[in-house]
Amino acid sequence: MSKGLVVLAYSGGLDTSCILLWLKEQGYDVIAFLANIGQDEDFDAAQKKAEKLGAKKVFIEDLRSEFVQEFIWPAVQANAVYEDRYLLGTSIARPCIARRQVQIARQERAQYVSHGATGKGNDQVRFELTCYALYPQVQIIAPWRIPEFYSRFRGRKDLMEYAEKHGIPVPVTPKAPWSMDANLMHISYESGILENPKNHAPSDLYQMTKNPEDSPSEPDVLEIDFAKGVPVRVTHVKEGTSKDTPLELFCYLNEIGGKHGVGRIDIVENRFIGMKSRGIYETPGGTILLHAHLDIETFTMDREVRKIKQSLGIKFSELIYNGFWYSPECEFVRHCIDKSQENVEGRVQLSVFKGQVYILGRESPKSLYNEELVRLREHNRLQGAAQKTL
Numbered sequence: 232m233s234k235g236l237v238v239l240a241y242s243g244g245l246d247t248s249c250i251l252l253w254l255k256e257q258g259y260d261v262i263a264f265l266a267n268i269g270q271d272e273d274f275d276a277a278q279k280k281a282e283k284l285g286a287k288k289v290f291i292e293d294l295r296s297e298f299v300q301e302f303i304w305p306a307v308q309a310n311a312v313y314e315d316r317y318l319l320g321t322s323i324a325r326p327c328i329a330r331r332q333v334q335i336a337r338q339e340r341a342q343y344v345s346h347g348a349t350g351k352g353n354d355q356v357r358f359e360l361t362c363y364a365l366y367p368q369v370q371i372i373a374p375w376r377i378p379e380f381y382s383r384f385r386g387r388k389d390l391m392e393y394a395e396k397h398g399i400p401v402p403v404t405p406k407a408p409w410s411m412d413a414n415l416m417h418i419s420y421e422s423g424i425l426e427n428p429k430n431h432a433p434s435d436l437y438q439m440t441k442n443p444e445d446s447p448s449e450p451d452v453l454e455i456d457f458a459k460g461v462p463v464r465v466t467h468v469k470e471g472t473s474k475d476t477p478l479e480l481f482c483y484l485n486e487i488g489g490k491h492g493v494g495r496i497d498i499v500e501n502r503f504i505g506m507k508s509r510g511i512y513e514t515p516g517g518t519i520l521l522h523a524h525l526d527i528e529t530f531t532m533d534r535e536v537r538k539i540k541q542s543l544g545i546k547f548s549e550l551i552y553n554g555f556w557y558s559p560e561c562e563f564v565r566h567c568i569d570k571s572q573e574n575v576e577g578r579v580q581l582s583v584f585k586g587q588v589y590i591l592g593r594e595s596p597k598s599l600y601n602e603e604l605v606r607l608r609e610h611n612r613l614q615g616a617a618q619k620t621l
Contacts, residue, residue: 234258236287236341237372240332240358241265243277247347248399249390250374251284254345259372260287264335266328267293269415269482280400290335295415298327299477303416306551307520308460308575309544309568310528313552316498318514318521320417325354326556329361337366345372350381353503357554364557409436415481417494417514428499428509439485439513443492443586450584451487452591455523457579460572462520468580481516488515492586503553522588523579531574531597540571 237254241247241263254261263281267274274291281289302323305311311319336344344362348354350373359371374380384390387406394401409423418439424430434442456464464475465483474480488494494514502508529537543564550561577595581588 232258233260235343236260236262236339237343237345238262238264238332238336238339238341239286240328240344240346241277241281241286241289242347243272243274243280245387245390245394245399245401248280248284249384249393250345250347251281251286252393252397252399253374253380254372255285259343262286262288262290262335262339262341264290264292264332266331267291267295268298268324268327269295270413284399288339292331294327294331296478298324298415299481302327303481303517304461304477305565305568307462307517307524308572309547309565310521310525310541311544311548311551312521313548314498314500316496317500317510317512317552318417318494318517319548319551320414320512320514320517321354321412321419322357322551322554323556324414324416325357325554326361329358330365330557332358333362333365333369336369341369343370343372345374348373348375350376351504351506353552353554356503357556360554361557407436411438413438415485416517417512420511421508425509425511432497432511436511437495437513440489440495440515441492443495446491446585450582450589451491452580452582453484453487453519454578454580455520456577457524457527458576459569460524460528460575462523484516484519487583488519488588489513491515491583493583493588494518495586519581519583519588522590523581524575526581526590526593527577527579527595528572528575530593530600531577531595532571533599536571540568543567543571 234257237259239247239251239254239261241251243265251261251263263286265274265277278289278291306319306323313319332344346358348358355373362369362371384393391401409420409425412419420436425432452468454466454468455462462480464473465480466473474483494517497511499507499509547561547564547568550558550564555561574597576597577593579593580591582591
């Protein structure tokens with residue numbers, strides 16, 4: 232008799248494939264759920280693999296548009312940056328994925344959800360807080376925190392042996408000596424040889440961005456239009472091409488930023504669970520938008536409002552990083568930030584070149600910049616200087 236129905240956040244990789252089979256061994260029926268949030272994945276192959284392993288159902292959900300509009304755009308409005316440098320690409324993806332996982336669990340009347348996050352990372356917290364917030368009755372199976380599981384699978388070698396024994400297709404190419412997580416917003420790299428914070432990142436690590444030294448010798452000049460703090464159009468000035476749907480717009484900024492090596496960082500951060508970790512991130516489109524939004528926001532927002540909004544942005548970033556997207560306090564902060572963006576409207580022109588974003592100019596019908604006042608002040612300054620010389 233089945234112990235119950237589990238919705239597993241499935242990636243198609245070695246870990247979650249082994250977890251799927253292990254859950255079945257434990258007597259559960261398993262539904263595999265794979266979210267498309269922009270990662271480079273063979274979704275058809277992943278579906279066939281899950282079905283072969285005995286998944287009762289397989290859901291492959293395209294969440295890219297809602298990821299951009301409902302998660303990336305609020306982060307842009309907030310200028311969300313954790314500990315001054317990290318643009319939160321993984322952190323904002325987890326509540327998007329977990330929300331759909333919970334929706335499937337409710338739809339299929341599953342009593343359990345499961346994930347492959349380890350017991351040392353932030354993702355276990357992000358997944359589970361989202362699940363409990365949206366489906367309080369659900370029970371969570373976290374294999375990497377279950378002694379029976381982690382005692383049996385002490386490393387990749389044990390997982391590979393288990394996979395071969397049970398006919399799970401295993402990777403034929405050597406695994407990179409680090410772990411990687413990819414989505415529309417970014418790619419993150421950690422663990423393995425990167426755990427020594429002194430070690431330089433290998434040159435072949437980066438997949439989303441070119442080395443700035445090898446990037447084009449001519450800049451790309453873009454115009455980005457904002458309405459209520461959200462990008463609504465990007466135009467390539469020289470080519471005259473525009474993108475105005477959220478998904479296309481963001482993908483285009485990733486393309487331009489990646490081409491010029493924009494958005495690479497190598498940091499040590501403070502994890503929510505109480506340890507420091509080294510992470511390397513590449514966030515090309517997000518970095519361009521951060522520069523552009525900061526500029527148009529300063530141009531259109533009252534000085535004192537912006538001071539308060541800056542502090543809310545820091546709080547928002549911490550809440551996202553720690554997994555509290557669906558908490559009452561985060562909802563309140565998001566509401567306040569959204570209110571602050573009512574007049575953040577206009578156009579920013581910028582240049583993307585050799586790993587950098589350079590602001591060239593801006594204009595807005597909601598501008599608080601008084602050119603006449605500035606000219607008058609400059610005129611008075613020059614008159615005063617002239618009088619002193621007489």
